[in-house]
Amino acid sequence: MSAQTGVASIPPPPPSVRGFSRLKLGLERLIADPNPVWMRELKAAARLQRTPVVLAVTTGMMTLLVCSVGGIAAIDAEPAKVGVWLYHTFFSLAFALVAWMGPAMAATGIAAERSGGTWEALELTGLGAPAIARGKFLGALTYVTLYLVMLAPVGALPFLFGGVTALEVLLAFVVLGGVAILSVTFGLAMSSKFSSPALAILITLLVSIPASIAAYLGLGVGLSFAANGLWHGVAAGPPVWLPTAYSRAEFGVEYVTLLILVPVALVALPAWLFHEITVANMAAPSDDRSTRLRVWTLVAAPFLTATCVACGVAQNDAGWFIAGVVALLATYLFLGFLFAGEPLAPSRRVEARWAREGAGAGRRFLGPGVMRACTLLLLLVVGSFAALLGAAAVTLRVPSERDGVLALGGYAAAFLVFLTGFAAWTRARSRSSGVPKVLLLGALFLAVVGPWIAMAIAGIFESSERALLVAAPSPLYAFHLHKVISSGGPDLNVAVLAGSVAAASWLLIGLGLFALASGRVEQRLTEERAVRAGLEGVPVGSE
Amino acid sequence: MSALDVTAEAAGPASDGTRVSAPPPAISVRHLWHRYGSLDVLRDVSFDVAHGEIFGFIGPNGAGKTTTIRAMATLLEPTAGSVHIDGYDAALDPDEVRKIIGYMPDHAGVYERITVREFLEFFADAYRIPELGVVDAVIELTDLAKLSDRLVATLSKGMKQRLQIARTLLHDPKVLVLDEPASDLDPRARIEVRDLLLELRELGKTIFLSSHILTELSDICTSVGILERGQLVVAGPIGEIAERLAAERGSRETAAIALPGALEAPSGLRASGTGAPAEVGVAPAASPLDPGSELGAVVTPGGAPIPQATRKRLRLRVLGDSQAIVPMLEGGSGVLGVEAGPGGSLSLYYVGGDQYVAEVVRYLVSSGVALVSVEPERNELERIFLEVTRGDLT
Numbered sequence: 030m031s032a033q034t035g036v037a038s039i040p041p042p043p044p045s046v047r048g049f050s051r052l053k054l055g056l057e058r059l060i061a062d063p064n065p066v067w068m069r070e071l072k073a074a075a076r077l078q079r080t081p082v083v084l085a086v087t088t089g090m091m092t093l094l095v096c097s098v099g100g101i102a103a104i105d106a107e108p109a110k111v112g113v114w115l116y117h118t119f120f121s122l123a124f125a126l127v128a129w130m131g132p133a134m135a136a137t138g139i140a141a142e143r144s145g146g147t148w149e150a151l152e153l154t155g156l157g158a159p160a161i162a163r164g165k166f167l168g169a170l171t172y173v174t175l176y177l178v179m180l181a182p183v184g185a186l187p188f189l190f191g192g193v194t195a196l197e198v199l200l201a202f203v204v205l206g207g208v209a210i211l212s213v214t215f216g217l218a219m220s221s222k223f224s225s226p227a228l229a230i231l232i233t234l235l236v237s238i239p240a241s242i243a244a245y246l247g248l249g250v251g252l253s254f255a256a257n258g259l260w261h262g263v264a265a266g267p268p269v270w271l272p273t274a275y276s277r278a279e280f281g282v283e284y285v286t287l288l289i290l291v292p293v294a295l296v297a298l299p300a301w302l303f304h305e306i307t308v309a310n311m312a313a314p315s316d317d318r319s320t321r322l323r324v325w326t327l328v329a330a331p332f333l334t335a336t337c338v339a340c341g342v343a344q345n346d347a348g349w350f351i352a353g354v355v356a357l358l359a360t361y362l363f364l365g366f367l368f369a370g371e372p373l374a375p376s377r378r379v380e381a382r383w384a385r386e387g388a389g390a391g392r393r394f395l396g397p398g399v400m401r402a403c404t405l406l407l408l409l410v411v412g413s414f415a416a417l418l419g420a421a422a423v424t425l426r427v428p429s430e431r432d433g434v435l436a437l438g439g440y441a442a443a444f445l446v447f448l449t450g451f452a453a454w455t456r457a458r459s460r461s462s463g464v465p466k467v468l469l470l471g472a473l474f475l476a477v478v479g480p481w482i483a484m485a486i487a488g489i490f491e492s493s494e495r496a497l498l499v500a501a502p503s504p505l506y507a508f509h510l511h512k513v514i515s516s517g518g519p520d521l522n523v524a525v526l527a528g529s530v531a532a533a534s535w536l537l538i539g540l541g542l543f544a545l546a547s548g549r550v551e552q553r554l555t556e557e558r559a560v561r562a563g564l565e566g567v568p569v570g571s572e
Numbered sequence: 573m574s575a576l577d578v579t580a581e582a583a584g585p586a587s588d589g590t591r592v593s594a595p596p597p598a599i600s601v602r603h604l605w606h607r608y609g610s611l612d613v614l615r616d617v618s619f620d621v622a623h624g625e626i627f628g629f630i631g632p633n634g635a636g637k638t639t640t641i642r643a644m645a646t647l648l649e650p651t652a653g654s655v656h657i658d659g660y661d662a663a664l665d666p667d668e669v670r671k672i673i674g675y676m677p678d679h680a681g682v683y684e685r686i687t688v689r690e691f692l693e694f695f696a697d698a699y700r701i702p703e704l705g706v707v708d709a710v711i712e713l714t715d716l717a718k719l720s721d722r723l724v725a726t727l728s729k730g731m732k733q734r735l736q737i738a739r740t741l742l743h744d745p746k747v748l749v750l751d752e753p754a755s756d757l758d759p760r761a762r763i764e765v766r767d768l769l770l771e772l773r774e775l776g777k778t779i780f781l782s783s784h785i786l787t788e789l790s791d792i793c794t795s796v797g798i799l800e801r802g803q804l805v806v807a808g809p810i811g812e813i814a815e816r817l818a819a820e821r822g823s824r825e826t827a828a829i830a831l832p833g834a835l836e837a838p839s840g841l842r843a844s845g846t847g848a849p850a851e852v853g854v855a856p857a858a859s860p861l862d863p864g865s866e867l868g869a870v871v872t873p874g875g876a877p878i879p880q881a882t883r884k885r886l887r888l889r890v891l892g893d894s895q896a897i898v899p900m901l902e903g904g905s906g907v908l909g910v911e912a913g914p915g916g917s918l919s920l921y922y923v924g925g926d927q928y929v930a931e932v933v934r935y936l937v938s939s940g941v942a943l944v945s946v947e948p949e950r951n952e953l954e955r956i957f958l959e960v961t962r963g964d965l966t
């Protein structure tokens with residue numbers, strides 16, 4: 030029985046139940062036996078006296094704003110155009126509300142438990158970090174949804190003016206729901222890192238406001254032009270193009286890929302990552318904080334690689350492959366930072382759990398440990414770049430373009446190998462998990478900027494083309510290398526030689542650091558075991 | 573089984589996280605070390621707590637009490653050593669241990685905007701307790717029925733503390749681990765919490781609590797452990813420790829007589845650090861009142877033996893003029909001095925234990941003195957604490 034709802038509980042499904050049946054059972058449990066944290070959050074929120082006031086004020090202000098815009102626009106425009114303006118105005122404002130308020134509200138969730146002194150009691154209930162994170166997520170999402178529901182009548186006004194259909198209004202709310210999911214999971218991930226709710230809200234807003242503005246301009250206004258190129262029914266320029274595209278675009282492979290798969294992936298993969306980061310941050314240092322993040326990596330990295338390859342092959346354009354290389358480089362850089370804070374090895378607690386549950390080699394490989402993490406990263410880097418560059422080599426017909434992409438991708442992969450080795454080496458030598466991340470950031474900055482400074486100094490004494498060679502160790506040089514190879518020129522061979530030497534150096538240094546890290550980790554683990562054995566066996570007085 | 577009569581090996585820590593075959597103690601701590609950087613906050617702490625005991629964990633601020641408790645509550649993996657709760661390793665098998673313990677941290681918080689009943693219902697659901705009646709039972713046990721529909725925010729500190737204890741009881745844990753349960757409470761709330769703990773002990777719970785309030789611990793604890801600078805200096809039943817301390821004092825005094833200047837180290841009282849549960853001295857108790865005591869070599873002008881290590885003060889109040897009582901006591905066995913005060917008050921400086929106090933009272937009453945009150949200067953636990961700790965904090 031659930032004490033909070035007074036209804037019979039449904040036990041969790043056994044591991045043998047999988048697929049759709051598991052999903053169905055999960056939904057039944059969600060309804061019949063809701064997450065206790067969610068229930069408690071709702072009860073507490075219902076007692077918050079300011080909730081109805083804030084809701085009413087927000088709705089009132091939104092109504093006034095939309096009516097004002099509609100009234101001004103209706104002076105000399107036909108109703109259909111007014112409807113379209115109202116549609117974009119309302120949903121732009123609603124996007125801002127969800128993108129800013131969602132993270133801010135979620136940001137207090139876990140930080141408030143820590144600052145309020147309730148976290149340890151909650152942790153010891155055995156509910157588990159994933160269930161607590163789910164409850165917090167559902168609580169914050171419900172709250173944001175409450176705002177959307179309150180605003181729904183205002184959102185229906187554009188439909189009354191014409192220019193947009195009821196379906197487009199409805200779809201816009203669905204898209205807002207996706208934004209809300211992403212916002213709330215991001216806020217929770219930030220919250221899980223802090224002990225002060227005020228600080229958590231501040232940092233979350235400092236990140237989410239610029240990010241949402243960039244997303245609004247890039248994915249909204251910017252992509253509307255690309256969408257117009259593909260589907261002429263979608264207007265170029267207005268930001269809220271995605272809901273209209275769903276009803277106006279012709280159904281086909283591009284529709285399924287670009288309007289369904291990609292948007293779902295753009296919401297689901299980051300939301301999943303944020304959820305796993307939240308769970309990892311909530312777990313104790315002795316617990317397994319790595320496996321779930323590693324599983325995400327194992328799904329996300331191949332998915333991203335496949336998307337990059339598919340786009341490059343489908344468009345048969347070097348630009349798409351270059352975009353793919355950049356996307357992979359950015360993703361693996363992020364993963365490098367994520368894995369740089371790994372523990373040296375699994376804790377005794379994790380080892381004991383593995384032993385009890387008979388964990389196989391695969392599960393252990395995905396578990397805590399910096400060398401395991403970096404090995405996985407190396408394998409994924411090699412696999413992803415091999416797939417992308419292989420596809421480019423097969424697809425691109427113009428030799429200069431193909432060679433340019435191969436050079437760019439090869440250099441990027443070599444540099445990522447260096448960064449992975451460096452991350453492993455610094456973690457192996459550091460006692461804290463934060464220091465390697467700082468050192469990695471420093472190394473990245475030096476590697477990117479340092480050679481260009483050297484180049485600027487060299488430019489005083491040499492010609493600019495020759496001085497450019499000094500910048501070869503910078504990963505940005507790979508773009509110059511691509512340009513030189515694609516366009517040809519007198520310095521082609523020298524540039525290729527300099528780029529190859531630099532890439533090979535990064536590769537060798539990275540592998541060397543990786544090997545050193547492996548030895549150092551083993552040495553430290555042996556020392557730690559010896560110290561523990563000594564402490565447990567040697568009397569205090571004999572120290 | 574007490575902290576004094578269990579050896580390290582007898583508990584048989586189950587390093588693989590499985591239960592040991594022999595009935596394990598409720599709490600077994602072995603060779604517990606914890607380091608923050610280069611600072612050892614716990615140093616080879618070992619002790620046992622038997623089932624049904626109320627174990628008081630005492631120590632100055634920064635002694636390592638909370639670190640020990642967090643290791644017991646599965647919230648901290650120690651640098652070395654182990655903690656077993658009912659045979660389960662807290663570091664390796666936290667899920668099982670969390671089912672067995674009810675943990676109340678120091679300055680634990682509450683959810684303010686829900687009612688008392690909702691608070692307990694939430695935790696009942698979080699613990700996945702199948703019966704709905706548990707919440708009612710716990711409310712009744714902790715005497716929160718009248719407050720069950722009140723918002724938690726409106727409760728007093730004492731009631732919030734009571735609610736916290738109620739929360740720890742929901743899953744019917746065998747062992748309660750309470751970190752400073754009476755801190756920041758007013759006297760009434762302290763008494764209520766103390767009575768509740770005694771009631772819980774009657775229900776068979778093992779209670780491990782830390783506190784700074786020694787008088788309260790001495791009222792309810794069956795055993796205590798004293799931690800100083802990360803080391804357990806003494807552990808065991810209060811009376812037993814007191815007796816052995818007296819014996820230790822006797823031994824030291826004897827040694828001092830034999831070897832002048834050798835009074836410094838009360839070594840027998842300090843935990844051995846060999847990994848065995850902390851033990852106090854092994855010499856048999858020797859009362860300073862005993863005429864045959866070896867302490868007899870150091871005497872008062874009246875001929876009573878005087879150990880120099882401890883001077884106690886007994887506060888008496890009599891009807892009439894206390895000055896008249898002074899000659900009756902002065903020069904008596906164990907008496908170091910007598911001071912008369914206003915209003916019939918009298919201070920007796922003496923050496924001895926409870927038996928000695930009883931003798932003094934019997935003597936005065938039989939001599940026709942109208943004795944109104946007898947108050948030892950400080951209770952046993954306070955004396956033990958002061959005697960075994962150095963008072964220098966890390």
